Amino acid sequence: MASILMLPPELLAFLLSFLRGIDLSRVSLVCKRFKEAVDADWIWQQRCKREYGVESLNGWKSQSYRTFYTKILYHYGFIFGVWQADIEYYGGLVHVSVEDGLIVANQLVPACESNVQKPLQKKKLFSITLDDEDRVEIMCLKGHEGPHECIIQSTGVKRNSFRATCCEPHKHRHTAGEGQEFESWLEEELDNVNDDLHEHIRDILQTKFEITRPYETKCLYKKMVLPLTIQDVPIQPGLFKGTYAANGVEIVNVSYHGDKMRVTKVTGDPHIPACEITIEADLNSQMVLTKHQQETRAQLEDLDVDDVIGGDENPELQPFIIPAGVSDRGLYYFEESKNIEQCRARYAGTGQLAAHGFQNSSSSPGHLIIFDEELFGFLWLELRTLSVFSRVLYRFD
Numbered sequence: 306m307a308s309i310l311m312l313p314p315e316l317l318a319f320l321l322s323f324l325r326g327i328d329l330s331r332v333s334l335v336c337k338r339f340k341e342a343v344d345a346d347w348i349w350q351q352r353c354k355r356e357y358g359v360e361s362l363n364g365w366k367s368q369s370y371r372t373f374y375t376k377i378l379y380h381y382g383f384i385f386g387v388w389q390a391d392i393e394y395y396g397g398l399v400h401v402s403v404e405d406g407l408i409v410a411n412q413l414v415p416a417c418e419s420n421v422q423k424p425l426q427k428k429k430l431f432s433i434t435l436d437d438e439d440r441v442e443i444m445c446l447k448g449h450e451g452p453h454e455c456i457i458q459s460t461g462v463k464r465n466s467f468r469a470t471c472c473e474p475h476k477h478r479h480t481a482g483e484g485q486e487f488e489s490w491l492e493e494e495l496d497n498v499n500d501d502l503h504e505h506i507r508d509i510l511q512t513k514f515e516i517t518r519p520y521e522t523k524c525l526y527k528k529m530v531l532p533l534t535i536q537d538v539p540i541q542p543g544l545f546k547g548t549y550a551a552n553g554v555e556i557v558n559v560s561y562h563g564d565k566m567r568v569t570k571v572t573g574d575p576h577i578p579a580c581e582i583t584i585e586a587d588l589n590s591q592m593v594l595t596k597h598q599q600e601t602r603a604q605l606e607d608l609d610v611d612d613v614i615g616g617d618e619n620p621e622l623q624p625f626i627i628p629a630g631v632s633d634r635g636l637y638y639f640e641e642s643k644n645i646e647q648c649r650a651r652y653a654g655t656g657q658l659a660a661h662g663f664q665n666s667s668s669s670p671g672h673l674i675i676f677d678e679e680l681f682g683f684l685w686l687e688l689r690t691l692s693v694f695s696r697v698l699y700r701f702d
């Protein structure tokens with residue numbers, strides 16, 4: 306009787322390479338021939354590539370794919386990808402990927418100043434690697450005293466959330482006390498910008514420091530699924546960074562729900578926290594306006610919507626101007642690189658406002674303005690401001 310065991314070793318190894326890593330370990334217990342085939346390291350190399358996209362061990366201390374798979378990927382491979390930090394009000398965007406012999410979790414933060422054109426900055430949170438003796442080494446990379454141990458635990462069903470817990474929280478405390486700790490946090494937060502801080506901004510940052518501080522040593526992360534490309538939408542979904550007055554630049558996620566385009570916060574503030582909707586626009590309310598109709602905010606508010614809803618006759622581009630008395634929160638950064646005197650589309654929408662603590666939330670009317678695939682704005686009619694959102698061009702693969 307023909308048996309799989311009669312196959313030449315290379316062919317047996319090839320067939321086994323299609324099994325998942327966990328099944329491979331079980332198969333190796335069946336008999337000696339299987340065990341020998343499973344010991345072929347290239348089988349494990351295939352696994353690392355197919356299941357986790359890791360193609361080589363360049364830079365890693367271990368050169369055994371089997372060790373790498375069983376000790377690192379099997380336990381921590383789920384952590385690759387994009388996560389949202391579960392931090393009260395503020396949230397956070399985290400990307401985990403392989404960087405030169407380490408699995409590294411980077412928090413992606415917008416520049417503190419309101420320049421929405423600047424790319425996100427990476428701040429290292431923790432790393433996972435194998436030491437010289439093939440032991441797993443997980444390090445907290447925050448604090449003032451260099452890397453120290455931390456623990457990563459999967460917490461959710463289907464590993465859709467995990468918790469990172471620092472083992473030496475005292476290494477995050479500044480020896481000179483909390484005041485000094487705030488100063489050095491501020492320095493990092495502001496990326497060493499030494500401009501004199503307006504008292505109001507300093508208060509906002511002090512609140513952020515106090516609320517986010519405990520999360521530095523213990524934080525839950527929830528899996529984020531980034532949206533795929535879709536047809537016939539005014540702008541492709543995905544992550545953008547946008548201007549929120551005194552709260553600086555925040556990260557948002559654009560998605561579509563029936564006839565609505567929705568902008569949800571990924572990072573937030575005590576007024577509109579992370580995960581809450583900040584802007585929503587009705588895709589049936591597309592408007593085409595002349596320059597004259599946009600000259601003042603009062604004119605925009607008095608528009609007879611039936612007259613300006615374009616229907617099928619929407620031109621590819623239409624004129625755009627910032628109405629008199631409306632403050633521009635960042636569009637001017639794009640003056641030289643883009644034509645911002647025209648826009649691709651304009652929709653009626655609402656923005657969400659709330660008091661501190663997400664109290665008494667209400668919707669406020671506005672216009673969603675799409676400039677191009679990378680840039681949109683929201684004109685808050687009551688607030689007389691134009692928030693500007695620029696696509697996050699960071700690569701998440």
Ligand SMILES: [Zn+2]
Pocket residue numbers: 445446447448453455471472473474476477522
């Ligand atoms: Zn730590």
